[in-house]
Amino acid sequence: MSDQQKINIAEQRVQQIIDQVINFWLAQNKAIDTFLNQHPDEVYLQEVAPGRNRAVYVLAHLIATNDGLLPLFGFGEKLFPEIAPLATEGESAVDFELSFKDLKKQWESLNLFLEKRFRELTPEEWLGKHNSVSDADFLLDPQRNKLNVLINRASHQNYHRGQLIFLNERKVLAKLS
Template sequence: MTTNQLIIKMVLDRWYGALKNCDNHINSLTDEKLMKEIAPGKNRGIYLLGHLIAVHDDMIILLGLGEKLYPELHTPFLADPDKTAAIIPSVSELRKYWTTQCQWLQQQFDSLSPEQWFEKHAAVSAEDFANEPHRNKLNIIITRTTHLSYHTGQLVLLK
């Protein structure tokens, strides 16, 4: 195993571990619990679930893997704060989206070569990437793992 392959494995192992942890917490909560606020006046669990799906959808674009799976989630879960959208998907719909998206992302990640992980992501210019090669696709996974873990910690408060 090359150094790059080892680094990729370490990052992806942490990503999949964080996904599994989040998934376990989501699955341990009833639909009713996911409708509750994390704390008084704060986001609801359903919002956090939709938010994670929307953020991971944006990641598809950043990684150059294609189009978003659920573009309709951008406004109610990224652009707007919780409780402001007139209509959002149900908890059961979001659970299905989450499962589908996690499986789809794993298939896509498995298809990338080690070299592709170290290519620039879509939000960085070629000029900036030449000066900052750490702004690569693998770094997107690192930042999104941190984001996922943060919101998983919030979901724990619903138990």
């Protein structure tokens, strides 16, 4: 096998790994989409468990977090800066009522936009630094790359999907009472 063939195989394997990570992120989105379409909208205005966040806040938090990927990856400015504080703060960080219907539309449009942009990145771009790390820090820790950020964001979504499932359990328990 020639050196060029070895390089081609290595590049194909890197692309395969990148595709798997994107697909993992998409699978988390799809699972959340499925959950968001299970109940009437007013159900999502409830706390997922007593004393916990409302489901509508969890959705806004996930949107704010994904929206933060745009400047982080060099895709442009955030699409929904009005909910940006919800990436790191509680629901009281915004002074307006969260509309579940509007948030669902934002969630869908943002994730479609991100998927399109993710598919356009080259392996070199995926393994390159994101915009929150300096060149010097990236040289010290090259794992601070875009692909690693997406892995972490997909895991973050999965964590919050687990929180949302408590809402299903509460709804079922309420029916039994």
